[in-house]
Amino acid sequence: MGNSAVSAATLLVKLNDFERLWADAGSDVLAAVRAVGESGWYILGREVVAFEGELARLWNSRFAVGVASGLDAIEIGLRACGCKAGDRVLLPPISAFATVLAVARLGAIPVFVDCDRFGLMDLDQAREALSADPSIRFAVPVHLYGHTIDLGALAELKSRYEIAIVEDAAQSVGASFRGRPCGAAGDCAATSFYPTKNLGALGDGGALLTNSEQHATLARQLRDYGQSSKYVHERIGYNSRLDELHAAILRRAMLPRLDSWTATRRAIAAHYIGAIQNPLLEIPGAPAGSESCWHLCPVLVAKGRKAEFLAHLRRNGIAAGEHYPSVLMDQPAMRDVSYRELRPCVRARDFCGREVSLPIHPYLTADEIDRVVASCNVWR
Numbered sequence: 469m470g471n472s473a474v475s476a477a478t479l480l481v482k483l484n485d486f487e488r489l490w491a492d493a494g495s496d497v498l499a500a501v502r503a504v505g506e507s508g509w510y511i512l513g514r515e516v517v518a519f520e521g522e523l524a525r526l527w528n529s530r531f532a533v534g535v536a537s538g539l540d541a542i543e544i545g546l547r548a549c550g551c552k553a554g555d556r557v558l559l560p561p562i563s564a565f566a567t568v569l570a571v572a573r574l575g576a577i578p579v580f581v582d583c584d585r586f587g588l589m590d591l592d593q594a595r596e597a598l599s600a601d602p603s604i605r606f607a608v609p610v611h612l613y614g615h616t617i618d619l620g621a622l623a624e625l626k627s628r629y630e631i632a633i634v635e636d637a638a639q640s641v642g643a644s645f646r647g648r649p650c651g652a653a654g655d656c657a658a659t660s661f662y663p664t665k666n667l668g669a670l671g672d673g674g675a676l677l678t679n680s681e682q683h684a685t686l687a688r689q690l691r692d693y694g695q696s697s698k699y700v701h702e703r704i705g706y707n708s709r710l711d712e713l714h715a716a717i718l719r720r721a722m723l724p725r726l727d728s729w730t731a732t733r734r735a736i737a738a739h740y741i742g743a744i745q746n747p748l749l750e751i752p753g754a755p756a757g758s759e760s761c762w763h764l765c766p767v768l769v770a771k772g773r774k775a776e777f778l779a780h781l782r783r784n785g786i787a788a789g790e791h792y793p794s795v796l797m798d799q800p801a802m803r804d805v806s807y808r809e810l811r812p813c814v815r816a817r818d819f820c821g822r823e824v825s826l827p828i829h830p831y832l833t834a835d836e837i838d839r840v841v842a843s844c845n846v847w848r
Contacts, residue, residue, distance in 0.1 A: 481786045481827050481836045484664050488831035496721035497670065503720070504712045512692065512709055519715040520675070522723060526641075527657070528649050529677040531684035534710025535691045538638040538660025541674035542570035542608060544690045544708065545656035548676070548683040549632035551576055551606050556808070558597060558607035558631070560589035561795040561816040566660075567610055567636050568796045568805075578807040579604055580797055583816040586752050587612050587766065587823070590815075591621045597810050598629040607633050611640035611650045613791070614666065614733070614763035615754045619645040622653035634658055637677075639763040641667045642730045646757045651677050656687075661710075661718060666733070666763050667726055669714040732830040733762040736837060740765055740826060743841045748773065748848070764791055765828040767844075774822055777847060781824075784843040789825035 490497075504515060516534050524532040535541050551557065553575030559568060561580045571578050579601070581593040589609045598604055607625070609617050617635075626633050633654030637643075640650045641659055651657025659665075661673035676687045689696055694705025737760070741751050748770040754760040769777045774790075781788045795816045796802065797809055826840055 481832070481839055482829070483787045483789050483825070483827050484829050485831045486663065492831070493721045493725065496724075497717050500716035500720040501713060504716045507712075510712050513712050515712045515716040515719065516710055519710075519719040519723075522719055523675055524677065526723070526726075527651055527677045529651065529657070530679045531677070531681065533676045533678075533684055533687040533691065534715060535674045535676060535687075536706075536708040536710065537566075537672045538564075538636075538658060538662065538674040539566040539570055540691070540706060540708040541638075541658035541660070541676045542567065542634060542636060543573055544687050544706070545634040545658050545676050545678075545683075546570060546574060546576070546606060546608070547690060548678070548680075548686045549606065549634060549655050551632070555606060556601070556604040558589075558594055558604050558609075559796070560610050560612070561797060561809075561813040562587050562792055562819060563610045563612060563636065563796060564638070564792070565796065565799060565801075566638070567608060568802070568807075571608065572805045576606070578796075578805065580795075580807065580809045580813060582811070582813040583819060584755075585815070586615060586755050587816075587819050588615060588617050588755065591618060591625065593810075595625060598625065598631065600810070602629075604629075605631055607631050608636050609633065609654075610636040610638075611643060613766055614640050614643055614761040616640060616643045616645040616650045616758040616760065618755070618757065619648050619650070619653040626653065626655075638662075638665065638674075640761055641665070642726060642761040644759045647759075655680060656683055661714065666729060666761055667718065667722055669718055669722070671714060673710050673714045673718070675710065729830040730761050733828055734760070736828050736832060737762040737765055739837060740828075740841065744844045746845050746847060749777075749844055762828055764789070765826045766791065766823050767826060768819070768822040769824055771818070771822060774824060777824060780847045781843055784839070786840055786843055787827060790820075790823060791825045792820055792823070794820055 638660035694703040
């Protein structure tokens with residue numbers, strides 16, 4: 469991973485490389501598909517049960533409930549905790565839209581607090597909000613970019629203010645905070661198996677993690693039309709089942725590679741942090757105590773120059789992302805949502821205006837990593 473001169477772009481350095489993933493894991497994926505096909509059981513069968521068991525062990529959780537998407541996992545988690553229309557839910561302003569969409573679909577009221585310098589929910593402002601507004605009964609903190617929020621501080625907020633917490637861990641499988649896996653502080657944790665995630669399927673999928681048997685039982689009912697048993701519908705539920713194919717692919721092809729993938733992501737992030745030396749670029753890194761799984765590698769570009777930097781990377785054959793280009797409150801759909809912003813989220817808006825995500829997938833070559841570093845360092 470040494471220095472190299474930036475040459476004319478001939479090959480694109482991708483944000484995710486599914487062709488290389490298939491070359492590595494494709495035979496195991498096909499074997500998983502064959503096993504499901506030969507079983508003759510395609511919905512909520514042995515593969516889902518087996519994968520849920522392995523996922524729960526990975527997460528050091530008692531229960532895992534496979535659902536159709538990360539969005540559904542958040543919404544079902546909130547419902548399992550008792551959230552309903554009109555309830556107030558504390559949220560960060562930077563995340564995928566699914567985070568606030570889950571709240572809005574319940575008819576609950578998002579209450580936003582600003583982010584810290586890493587783009588994560590500012591827990592000091594969260595504490596201030598909970599002190600000022602006792603009607604806030606729920607929170608959905610997001611372990612963004614693969615970093616982990618301070619789990620001790622989250623647990624303290626939960627205990628002191630008697631709130632229910634659903635941790636949005638869609639980007640943080642394998643991440644921990646001082647040895648505790650993300651999800652350990654809340655009532656539930658929601659994750660996603662969207663293909664770009666560190667543990668991704670070949671389509672949509674998600675799961676809810678919890679140590680509560682009551683929450684797990686309710687989540688299993690909600691994902692399957694609200695059924696407590698066949699044709700007995702206890703409540704209004706969803707069609708939100710992780711199917712056998714994705715469970716088999718995740719368990720047999722993807723999960724055995726996760727530790728290696730995570731180690732590679734961490735090595736790439738460490739190299740970027742050490743090798744990218746440009747006063748116009750800042751890599752925030754991970755918060756102290758967070759053992760990040762580096763789902764993304766955000767850099768902050770000098771104010772007002774993000775578009776120039778993105779164009780520079782494109783000219784040099786490097787794909788880059790924006791996670792995310794605007795805060796949740798500024799999305800057009802939020803015009804139809806009743807929400808509160810306790811104080812202007814100045815830091816979050818600045819973060820979104822400057823953030824660019826560098827390639828950090830586990831199939832990057834050493835030459836591609838060097839190319840990213842060199843392109844960053846020569847930009848002025």
